[in-house]
Amino acid sequence: MEHSIDIVIPTYKPGAVFEKLIYRLQKQTVKPERIIVVNTGEEYWEQAEFDKSPFIFGTLAGIRLELYHIKESEFDHGGTRRWAANKSQAEYMLFMTQDAMPADQYLVANLLKSANQDPLIGAAYARQLPAADCGIIERYTREFNYGEKSRIKSEADVAELGIKTYFCSNVCAMYRRNIYLSAGGFVKHTIFNEDMICAGNMIQKGYKIAYAADARVIHSHNYSGKEQFKRNFDLAVSQAQHPEIFQAVSSESEGVKMVKKTAAYLIQKKYYWLLPELLLQSGCKYIGYRMGKKYRMLPRRVILKCTSNKSYWKEKKSEVVTN
Template sequence: MEKPVIEVIIPTYRPDSQVVELVRRLKKQTVPPDRIHMIDTRSGSFPEELEEDPGIKLTRIEPERFDHGGTRAMGADASSAEILIFMTQDAMPANPNLIENLVKALRQEKVGAAYARQLPAKDCRVIERYTRSFNYPKESFVKSWDDLPKMGIKTYFCSNVCAAYRKDIYDSLGGFEERTIFNEDMILAAKIIQSGYRVAYAADAEVIHSHNYSVRQQFHRNFDLAVSQAEHPEIFEEIRSEDEGIKLVKKTAKHLLDIRKPWLIVTLVMQSAGKYLGYRLGKRYQKLPGWVIRKCTMSPLYWESD
């Protein structure tokens, strides 16, 4: 089968040697991209070897122009590729088959998007390591409208840490939201599924990506996540995210007991409390004064126009 034209789009901010390594691994894929487009939020630093690389298209934007959805939409609009792969600068291909396996997943019937499995980094802590395995299991699957009663909110789950989209379906659905604080990937995945297409989880397409968030960072992240859901009631109003969160907490607690590290349950409870408080406040952000919102968010520039 003829190779499609593939473009990788990566928003960057203060890219470092890790991004240089990311580009190197992308170029050594069994199915290499035809172009890598880096959209850099101006920060005063950018690796010289990437700036001079003829295989990279570099677009620079001012910090106030960055938007989780709008910046990626800008990259997509500028592309004539058949397949768009979005990555974050802290995701690292685990092997040379990443793009090949994403493309293979997209070739399944009516699949409009495919997202990669995220493996924990070496420094990943125990709780986050289990969270990776909960959200990104070993088995691949494909999700459709019929899975909503069984999978709930996870039916719409997709992650632009590393996800591929068919450009024709992307365009037909209007692409990413031009302005969104978070969750641009799930919002588009919901549109794909609601339009009769399907979303694939490609477990054999692997990237290394994890975070060791503090309780405060979990709070801020979940606040923004909930704001994005509140701004799109047409997608999230009828589906409870809390159920999936409770399931994760219970399974993580059991895992900590199974591996004989019960003292980490205290950390789990604190992290879960931070997530839940951030989520509940984010869902009600319209009732909060602006100064409170700015204390809660991890994206203060998003609120400048408000």
């Protein structure tokens, strides 16, 4: 039985990597009906000169590519994806980021296979593999968060997995449309973490989340300590704003576990010189997280220095974000 699939990709200043992503999606063994691109900043798209590339636009290989532009002030991690999801009527919606590269031609097929294991599965997310330039510490982090074994998670796993029960990444995640809608979809306004908030709502309503280890994308970053601080500040803000999802589970214990395992790995491999870097990055993550949890106590000027998403703190959002 065939299933209808739309792929949704938010973009910002896209370049050659994005063009390669579109090419690889067109080569998938299971093809989507549409690729819906929501680009932030039309002026950046024009600078990229993609209009000169018939290789991307229109209908190619049976896939329709649709392009929508929004202003930078209109972008919201949850609201923009929610708006894009409302443009789809497909049975499944695959959300990706512009820098997530399919590792092979079976990405969509394996996500679909995973999502169809159980009619209660609301979302299936892919394994993220490190890129060639990925640092040693981040490479191990990929392995820690995205292991070799697939798993289906439900409310029954909270006691064992804690916050990882709700883990789902819109770097590459396929949602079953009817369950997505039943769970309320992506929140209209969030600084970050729209994927875990949605997954948490699904699980609390009795649905399930699948981790598909055989669906693989190449995706990693070499963040600085400052970037880690800001990223974890925003993460904690999103958790503080959604106690209905995160209050009963702790992120800190999982973070401590990852630091310990990473340190043990570095010692085992005799990468002793990386231990100070691990401690620095872990400290930046922890301080950013703790400050984000207490953001309501911070002056606005401090918040704007801590966040990586200054536009989120503006008072007004457009209809593109809120509908």
